[in-house]
Amino acid sequence: MSAATASKDVAKGSGIYSKAGSLSSERRWALWTAYASLILATIIFLAPPVYMFITSLKGSAEIANMQGNPWLVRNPTAENYTALLGNTMFLRFFLNSFIITGLVVLITMVISVLAAFALARMRFFGSQFLATGVFLTYLVPDTLLFIPLYQIVGGLGLLNSIWGLVLVYPTLTVPFCTWIMIGYFASIPKELDEAALIDGANWMQMLTKIFIPVAMPGIIAATIFAFTVSWAAFVYPTAFVTTPDQMPLTIGIVSQLVRADTFAWGQIMAGALLAALPPVVIYAFLMDYYIAGLTAGATKG
Amino acid sequence: MAQVSLRKIVKMYEGDVQAVKGIDLEIEDHEFVVLVGPSGCGKSTTLRMIAGLEEISSGDIAIGGTVVNDIPPRDRDIAMVFQNYALYPHMSVFDNMAFGLTLRKFPKAEIKRRVDEAARILDITPLLDRKPKALSGGQRQRVAMGRAIVRDPKVFLFDEPLSNLDAKLRVQMRTEIKKVHQTVRTTTVYVTHDQVEAMTLADRVVVMNQGLIEQVGPPQELYHHPATRFVAGFIGSPAMNFLPARVENGAVHLPGGAVLPIPEARRARYAGAPGMDLLFGIRPEHLTDHRPGLPNRADITITPEVIEPMGMETLAHFHLGEARDCCARLEPTVLAEPNVPIVLSADMNNMHLLDAKSGRVL
Known part of the structure; x- marks a missing residue:
């Protein structure tokens, strides 16, 4: 019996060693799979913007020409860009988008930081229930909400106005941002507020001097989210805005550059690319802070 | 500086759990009192009630003769050192120590004088510009103590301040705390589950068990004349x-x-x-x-x-x-x-x- 056990042990042992020996090949395999899927994903996600960029450099004749490889530009031209940037209506869309997004991000962050602080730290009757309620409202899609909201916005006399959009966009951003901030605030050790309380801080000072600086990564994440949602919103402006002077970029481009069945493809692509620029810049700029914040976020002692 | 009086202090949690079951304790001016006992004995709850971080279910707490039951922590003139230090991670050591004084609108020069003085006592002057994350555990605990010292409060409260440190550093910081108390002479209430800390630091040790005080006395008295089996078994290592x-x-x-x-x-x-x-x-x-x-x-x-x-x-x-x-x-x-x-x-x-x-x- 002992001999049998011994031989079994040896077998087991060799099994372990053979596995250990294959560790590097397993790692190589994992790396290959990772690279392959990442490259595939990159191609899928980058193909549309690249095609947009290529198309935006073509004249209408070249776009309409079905001969040849559509991924190549034969006569590059900047005419689509100059036409757009010379068009006051397009600049108006840009300005509208900036005004709306700026105000929405501001409103969202003020509401969600205050709400999250109260829900995460001030234990009061129903705070748990409210926190869950805030999240549930996020689960209702805007495609369901825009009809009743049309009534409300109409009742307020804000139809066909960027102010109506500034009012309704926070319904998309506030719940999720509040939820992010609740999570961040909850991760701050309780002793930190207690230390601040003893040091003489009131609730507002605790929020502004301790919680907001410590939760900066969370605030930036929420800001990025609010910016992206607000910049890219499509359903609400489609429903609530009718004249070009009140339109944000998203619907301005599709409604004004498509005339009946005439598509100004070159300008549409150039416009879409220009419209995508601010989020890219915001991400690139804030991501540095975001990552710096993450690595510096030594909340634990 | 002041004495602290606990009179028939009770702490009830939801579901009728009694964490503290009516304790009486008089802490003299300048005294170093250590509350010691196993986990769940109510020592931390008692300390937090003195700090004002927990409400008192019944009884009275007086600091310097004033009943403070309904006074918020910031107006009790106390300072507290926490187990995990609770330093503000985004502030430098100087700002951490100055925070309480800044909120109380002390003049800048006075803040600087006090922080420098506390830093000198704790030997952390070269660290004043650093952020907490660039400090070792022992240095963080010194900063936490510095934050308490600069306020020059009536009472220091320590909540297991050495539990996060390794054994060697703990012994070193223990001496440090004793030295600081001998320098500043502020009335101190210190909570620990470590009977060695209790014996070495305290003027008087309060042994607690299941929400009640088992015995109060100087370390030597508790050691040589324990009143109950619990105290006899708890104080001393190896145990009696x-x-x-x-x-x-x-x-x-x-x-x-x-x-x-x-x-x-x-x-x-x-x-x-x-x-x-x-x-x-x-x-x-x-x-x-x-x-x-x-x-x-x-x-x-x-x-x-x-x-x-x-x-x-x-x-x-x-x-x-x-x-x-x-x-x-x-x-x-x-x-x-x-x-x-x-x-x-x-x-x-x-x-x-x-x-x-x-x-x-x-």
Whole structure:
């Protein structure tokens, strides 16, 4: 019996060693799979913007020409860009988008930081229930909400106005941002507020001097989210805005550059690319802070 | 600086859980009092009630003669040091220490003077520009203490401040805390579960158990004259031995037939003992190798199960009848071996007799 056990042990042992020996090949395999899927994903996600960029450099004749490889530009031209940037209506869309997004991000962050602080730290009757309620409202899609909201916005006399959009966009951003901030605030050790309380801080000072600086990564994440949602919103402006002077970029481009069945493809692509620029810049700029914040976020002692 | 009075303090949590069951305690001005006890004994809750971080269910807490039950923490003029330091991670060491003074709108020059002074006392002057994450555990704890010192409060509260440090640093910081207290003389309430910390730091130790105070007294008194079995067993390491015993004819009878005569001076004290169910309590250091000829010594034969040579002493673990986990401290020169019977000498001047039912020391 002992001999049998011994031989079994040896077998087991060799099994372990053979596995250990294959560790590097397993790692190589994992790396290959990772690279392959990442490259595939990159191609899928980058193909549309690249095609947009290529198309935006073509004249209408070249776009309409079905001969040849559509991924190549034969006569590059900047005419689509100059036409757009010379068009006051397009600049108006840009300005509208900036005004709306700026105000929405501001409103969202003020509401969600205050709400999250109260829900995460001030234990009061129903705070748990409210926190869950805030999240549930996020689960209702805007495609369901825009009809009743049309009534409300109409009742307020804000139809066909960027102010109506500034009012309704926070319904998309506030719940999720509040939820992010609740999570961040909850991760701050309780002793930190207690230390601040003893040091003489009131609730507002605790929020502004301790919680907001410590939760900066969370605030930036929420800001990025609010910016992206607000910049890219499509359903609400489609429903609530009718004249070009009140339109944000998203619907301005599709409604004004498509005339009946005439598509100004070159300008549409150039416009879409220009419209995508601010989020890219915001991400690139804030991501540095975001990552710096993450690595510096030594909340634990 | 001020005294702190706790009068019939009760803390009830939801579901009628009583964390603190009506305690009375007077802490004198300049005194260093340590609350010690096992986890869940109510010591931290008591400290947090003094700080104002927990509401008091009933009773009164007075700091410097003023009842503070309904006064928020910031107006109680206390400072607290937490187990995990609770430093503000985004502020430099200087700002961490200055925060309380800035909120109280102290003039800049005064803030700087106080922070510099505290930094000098704690030897952290070179660290003032650093962020907490660039500090070691011991340095963080110094900063946390500095934050308390600069406020010059009436009372310092420490909530297990050394528990996150490694053993060596803990001993070092313990000395540091004692030194700081000898310098600033602020009334201090210190919570720990470590009886060594309690013994070394305290002017008076408060031993708590299950929401009640078991005994209050200077460390030496608690060590030599414990009032209850809990205190006798909690203070001292290795813990006191408890052996079931009877008293007859002026001697303690132990299981296994050992008879230990009670010293003359103690006879009167144990007059009521005969006939009672008793525990014989004796510390390991009073159960030593055989030393014939010394007064008030009694012989007792044991069979060690495990011998632990510690260098400066040798611990012999044994059991006697039903009493398990008994321990004796022998001179390192004694050649004791496991499972070989050995005669020990019990120092009867330092024995204790306890009522087995109530746990009270007679």
